[in-house]
Amino acid sequence: xxxxSIKDIAKQAGVSPTTVSFVLNGKAKEKxxxxxxxxxxxxxxxxxxxxxNQLARxxxxxxxxxxxxxxxxxxxxxxxxxxxxxxxxxxxxxYKVLYGSTEDxxxxxxxxxxxxxxxxxxxxxxxxxVNLDKDIEAxxxxxxxxxxxxxxxxxxxxxxxxxxxxxxxxxxxxxxxxLGYEKIAVVTITSEQIQMKERLxxxxxxxxxxxxxxxxxxxxxxxxxATREENxxxxxxxxxxxxxxxxxxxxxxxxxxxxxxxxxxxxLQIGEDIAFISFDDHDLFRLxxxxxxxxxxxxxxxxxxxxxxxxxxxxNNTNQINQVVLPATLVKRGSCSKKAASKI
Amino acid sequence: xxxxSIKDIAKQAGVSPTTVSFVLNGKAKEKxxxxxxxxxxxxxxxxxxxxxNQLARxxxxxxxxxxxxxxxxxxxxxxxxxxxxxxxxxxxxxYKVLYGSTEDxxxxxxxxxxxxxxxxxxxxxxxxxVNLDKDIEAxxxxxxxxxxxxxxxxxxxxxxxxxxxxxxxxxxxxxxxxLGYEKIAVVTITSEQIQMKERLxxxxxxxxxxxxxxxxxxxxxxxxxATREENxxxxxxxxxxxxxxxxxxxxxxxxxxxxxxxxxxxxLQIGEDIAFISFDDHDLFRLxxxxxxxxxxxxxxxxxxxxxxxxxxxxNNTNQINQVVLPATLVKRGSCSKKAASKI
DNA sequence: CTGAAAGCGCTTACAG
DNA sequence: CTGAAAGCGCTTACAG
Numbered sequence: 001x002x003x004x005s006i007k008d009i010a011k012q013a014g015v016s017p018t019t020v021s022f023v024l025n026g027k028a029k030e031k032x033x034x035x036x037x038x039x040x041x042x043x044x045x046x047x048x049x050x051x052x053n054q055l056a057r058x059x060x061x062x063x064x065x066x067x068x069x070x071x072x073x074x075x076x077x078x079x080x081x082x083x084x085x086x087x088x089x090x091x092x093x094x095y096k097v098l099y100g101s102t103e104d105x106x107x108x109x110x111x112x113x114x115x116x117x118x119x120x121x122x123x124x125x126x127x128x129x130v131n132l133d134k135d136i137e138a139x140x141x142x143x144x145x146x147x148x149x150x151x152x153x154x155x156x157x158x159x160x161x162x163x164x165x166x167x168x169x170x171x172x173x174x175x176x177x178x179l180g181y182e183k184i185a186v187v188t189i190t191s192e193q194i195q196m197k198e199r200l201x202x203x204x205x206x207x208x209x210x211x212x213x214x215x216x217x218x219x220x221x222x223x224x225x226a227t228r229e230e231n232x233x234x235x236x237x238x239x240x241x242x243x244x245x246x247x248x249x250x251x252x253x254x255x256x257x258x259x260x261x262x263x264x265x266x267x268l269q270i271g272e273d274i275a276f277i278s279f280d281d282h283d284l285f286r287l288x289x290x291x292x293x294x295x296x297x298x299x300x301x302x303x304x305x306x307x308x309x310x311x312x313x314x315x316n317n318t319n320q321i322n323q324v325v326l327p328a329t330l331v332k333r334g335s336c337s338k339k340a341a342s343k344i
Numbered sequence: 345x346x347x348x349s350i351k352d353i354a355k356q357a358g359v360s361p362t363t364v365s366f367v368l369n370g371k372a373k374e375k376x377x378x379x380x381x382x383x384x385x386x387x388x389x390x391x392x393x394x395x396x397n398q399l400a401r402x403x404x405x406x407x408x409x410x411x412x413x414x415x416x417x418x419x420x421x422x423x424x425x426x427x428x429x430x431x432x433x434x435x436x437x438x439y440k441v442l443y444g445s446t447e448d449x450x451x452x453x454x455x456x457x458x459x460x461x462x463x464x465x466x467x468x469x470x471x472x473x474v475n476l477d478k479d480i481e482a483x484x485x486x487x488x489x490x491x492x493x494x495x496x497x498x499x500x501x502x503x504x505x506x507x508x509x510x511x512x513x514x515x516x517x518x519x520x521x522x523l524g525y526e527k528i529a530v531v532t533i534t535s536e537q538i539q540m541k542e543r544l545x546x547x548x549x550x551x552x553x554x555x556x557x558x559x560x561x562x563x564x565x566x567x568x569x570a571t572r573e574e575n576x577x578x579x580x581x582x583x584x585x586x587x588x589x590x591x592x593x594x595x596x597x598x599x600x601x602x603x604x605x606x607x608x609x610x611x612l613q614i615g616e617d618i619a620f621i622s623f624d625d626h627d628l629f630r631l632x633x634x635x636x637x638x639x640x641x642x643x644x645x646x647x648x649x650x651x652x653x654x655x656x657x658x659x660n661n662t663n664q665i666n667q668v669v670l671p672a673t674l675v676k677r678g679s680c681s682k683k684a685a686s687k688i
Numbered sequence: 689c690t691g692a693a694a695g696c697g698c699t700t701a702c703a704g
Numbered sequence: 705c706t707g708a709a710a711g712c713g714c715t716t717a718c719a720g
Contacts (some may be wrong), residue, residue, distance in 0.1 A: 006699095022700095039705090053403070054464065055399050055464060055696085059403055074431070081419045083424075087418070088445075091459075096459065099443065101432075117395075124700085142442045176375040240493060244402075282627070288606055350715095351714095359691085359713080366715095375689080397714065399712085400696090403717085
């Protein structure tokens with residue numbers, strides 16, 4: 001049950017715990033421990049399978065070698081994949097990760113932050129909810145290593161890693177126009193989340209760049225809190241309300257999934273009766289018939305950047321702020337099949 | 345930066361740290377601390393926002409209030425959802441969770457186990473890989489609270505929570521026969537994973553119960569390590585090799601997804617040309633046209649049971665073994681559309 | 689009814 | 705080149 005401690009090694013080697021600690025922490029040279037002693041200790045440590053007690057070390061150094069990962073929903077395709085790579089990358093640096101989902105709920109986010117602080121994680125990866133500003137500010141003020149993921153807080157300069165939401169949505173809208181679609185609608189959520197706002201802005205900017213304007217009635221906002229069924233009904237009603245609608249853009253994958261269901265319920269054929277693009281990729285989009293064109297996020301790059309920025313912060317504690325914006329890619333599939341007709 | 349400690353409270357209250365500790369740990373009555381002192385301490389604690397240092401407490405008590413969750417792949421729909429509920433449930437008991445993915449690789453699993461031991465997690469939730477027996481045995485021998493998830497090791501009696509794989513697959517096969525399908529094939533993986541074996545056994549048992557036998561050539565095993573493209577090619581070749589094939593069963597969701605791609609590539613129509621069932625549900629199965637009939641696992645129940653069993657172990661350390669087998673549900677969708685014809 | 693003291697396993701400033 | 709000692713923040717057996 002009991003593990004071997006530094007003391008055990010010291011006793012067997014006939015030296016003090018101090019010396020053992022120095023050697024085991026690679027400070028043998030620096031502390032000018034003789035090679036002979038050094039080797040003896042190292043040999044003993046492997047022989048006894050010595051594992052430093054992280055708790056004791058942490059108590060002493062204040063470091064837990066643990067990072068906290070707060071996402072919106074760990075079960076969501078995007079975040080689950082990020083979580084996987086984050087764990088793998090963190091492991092390479094000797095860190096483990098504690099996670100939690102906010103469900104985009106401010107209180108849950110605050111609770112998570114509190115627990116992680118309490119647990120003394122060394123660094124934070126956070127997908128902030130709306131109105132989390134004060135808490136992020138506090139973390140920043142306490143000089144805690146931290147990097148925001150997927151979105152940022154406009155009023156607080158911090159490290160962050162995210163995709164270029166504006167560009168991704170702009171490209172999607174422009175693509176639809178290039179193909180010759182005329183009546184293009186957009187579905188987003190009511191929430192003030194910055195990344196959603198930027199996606200909508202990108203979409204609208206493209207529309208305005210190539211068209212005389214964008215009528216408000218072509219825009220639908222859904223409540224994050226509504227049920228699946230409610231959302232699908234809302235989308236159906238929205239689609240029916242627009243005569244001659246020929247293309248529709250959804251600003252995130254779960255909305256896109258609702259959209260597919262709504263379109264299916266209405267008996268419309270994606271790609272034939274209506275063109276369809278969603279932000280974020282998903283197995284479903286790839287495999288649906290026809291495939292759903294989407295704005296894909298580089299998940300691996302995002303996760304690796306997040307860890308890189310965090311490790312940099314953890315090790316150097318510079319004051320430099322790293323803001324990484326990665327390009328989104330338009331993945332073209334059968335859901336927008338009209339042959340390029342009118343030029344935009 | 346520095347948090348308030350028990351000493352700070354003691355000083356301000358004019359009592360000893362011992363007394364503070366007793367009160368804060370709810371032992372005021374037991375240790376017969378006066379109500380007056382007790383109240384003063386409690387008030388001070390909330391006023392100073394005292395947060396016990398888990399590291400120090402852990403060093404002293406040997407408990408970290410952390411559990412380790414080892415899954416096959418945290419990015420997989422099933423495990424991502426389990427991870428989410430596990431985290432929520434654990435949180436209710438004051439536990440946080442550290443996770444990692446094995447990729448069904450023995451070395452990774454061993455590595456994960458080692459790190460978690462090193463981190464002194466209080467309990468383990470493990471999706472074992474093949475050949476992990478010795479390590480699980482060691483954990484068991486060390487009397488570490490532990491519960492296996494999704495699969496078990498036949499030679500080692502331990503706690504586990506899983507779905508009834510045999511019954512789920514049996515039901516699927518029987519359903520196909522009831523609908524009147526004649527030539528039914530099955531696709532599984534080469535790995536020795538017990539849950540896969542049981543699914544195949546369930547399928548075969550149903551076939552044997554209602555038919556004269558099951559020809560070996562109707563069974564295809566794919567390598568877990570093969571690439572997406574390779575697997576899809578293999579499935580296509582397999583399907584083409586069986587004349588008059590009219591139904592196919594996949595033993596897990598990612599195989600089912602490959603299967604959909606393969607069938608699509610071959611220009612066959614699911615539900616029309618070939619009936620299709622997969623173990624495990626997935627967004628894709630629900631939304632595909634036609635919907636894919638599947639054997640659904642009760643993910644919420646599984647995750648809650650896992651935590652319940654683990655907490656029971658953690659708190660009571662009984663010797664009693666809990667083995668929970670939950671029923672799988674056949675979710676009928678359009679992918680098996682033949683009208684019930686021949687009776688089986 | 690309450691407190692002094694030891695100890696969990698480390699690290700590190702200080703001393704020689 | 706090496707060690708004694710203090711201290712991180714708790715808990716708990718012991719004493720009064």
